Amino acid sequence: MVFMQSLTLESATEKSVVWPRLLPRLHVKAFTGGVIVLLFIIIGIIGPSIAPFDPNKQELTAMMKAPAGIGAPHSLGTDNLGRDILSRVIYGSRVSLLVAFAVVFVSGFIGIALGAISGFFGGKVDFLIQKLVEVVWAFPPLLLGITIMAFLGQGLFNLILALVAQRWIPYCRVVRGQTLSLRNRDFVTAAQCLGASNRQIITRHIIPNLIQTSLVIGTFAMASSIIAEASLSFLGVGVPPEIPTWGTMLADARIYISTAWWLPLFPGLCIFVTVLGINLLGDALRDILDPRLKRSGAKI
């Protein structure tokens, strides 16, 4: 008995030693991620006023210029049509920003609403919604996007729609599970006794309890939407070619890999760093807000 006690005591002290070490690490994550995401948002918003050139202006006398460094007219070089890479990368961030936020908000709204309804009412409604979830979830991720884009045609709005089509699922599944347990809690029963309608209970009492988890899911969904947007644009089924995005820039760069390294490097680096920042922020948010998501959070 004494032996067991000393064991638990030891593990308790072990934990308290780990915590102070873990905390600064969490802050580093949150800080780095936050700075990257903030920069991404700011550049996206004020892009047009800081971009040195019109992103679509073709300067045929300055084709395929290698990066000339800071201060030079084309600091990140130009592409095969003489378009300024820096300006295109800056304008590209606007598309990624718009797509990421639009997809996260719309899919979050749909997913949370359907998940809460599904979990709260149960029965036939739950069955139907869960069947829908099953059908959509059975598609390999990018494939549904490609199929929908083939149907809708290239376009920014269509792209957002195609991405939303699958990204509401994680919200719906997690929210449904949480609603199932929230439904039987005392505060819900109390609200019911006070005569609150189902709509009031869901919007006032259930959904506020789901916000933290949804926020974490949203961060990871944002990262995956940025990659998915770039992937679809890269495959030529995303946004139309006249809109500069990181994905279309990479697609254009493909033929020139061996001759112009700067063409694929910069747009890809932007995607990578932005997604890295969002993932860092998501990790930190998850650790702070909802440690239970740790395992399931890997696949959102």
Added chain:
Amino acid sequence: MVSYLVHRLAGTLPVLLLISFLVFSLIHAAPGDPTLLLLGEETNAADIARAKERWGLDQPLYVQYLKFVRAAAAGDFGKSFKYAEPVINVIKSRLPATIELAVFAIIIASLLAIPLGVWAGAKPNSWIDNLGTTFGLFGISMPSFWLAIMLILLLAGVLNVLPTSGRSTYGVAGPEQTGFYLFDSIMQKNWAAVWDGLTHIFLPALALGMNMLGILMRVTRSSILEVMNEDYVQTARAKGLQEKNVVWRHVTSNALIPVITVVGLELGTLLSGSIIVETVFAWPGSGSLLITALNARDYPLVTGIVMTYTLAFVAINLIIDGLYAVVDPRIRY
């Protein structure tokens, strides 16, 4: 177990039917006319009408769909417009390349991610943990197609050590038997061809597997961390077992269940990723075939490939559920 699997299979059928309806109608209603795309803009009306009749496109959509379902139930996905061959044969000729690539990507990812994850999880906050965590984060944030391009740029362009496109150098491989080049070459004891195949597959498989590597590493690490706090691990230590044995025998075997789930879930992403990676590396698999078919509006072929991928995805999930019982004897269906 068997009754559970039969039950699950029966439950999948309506889902697959719904998916086939969705894919069929989306593809057929998509803008773009396959007759114009394949025959050219200058074809006269009579030829177009003849082609439409031959491909069954003159009939109402629901009739086309019913015909498709009836044939598909018997394993016939129709004839490709572009290749004028049964869709099944076209897919069969391309699928081995994709499977070979996916298997290699999984091998590379697991071989690196699982030991790294176990090591990192067993020693939280050590240098190896920091290294592993950073690596994992890089892996999940890396778009596979950009990594593919950068690998080509660096290893093939600058250092000029590895080939960047295709599955083999012309003339090295022996006669094709199964379509799996590496397997065929090993069977034929053609070691030059095996080496040639390996050099071709390495870069695409690495690009494709990087994402999975990141996720696997993270999941393995957090799963190990969780199991490390279990009572039986304390007991194992109290028995006086070496830490190495505790970690590998007691912790790892119990921590692998979520890892298997993730491998299964990620296979779907891997299949999707292969569409892009195959396009970048000119890998003659079913992923690049899908893009070709889509651009030609080859309805039967697109539907066939999407259905094959979906079927594979659903089947993999079933197998994963079955695997649980093997890994964890406590789970009984």
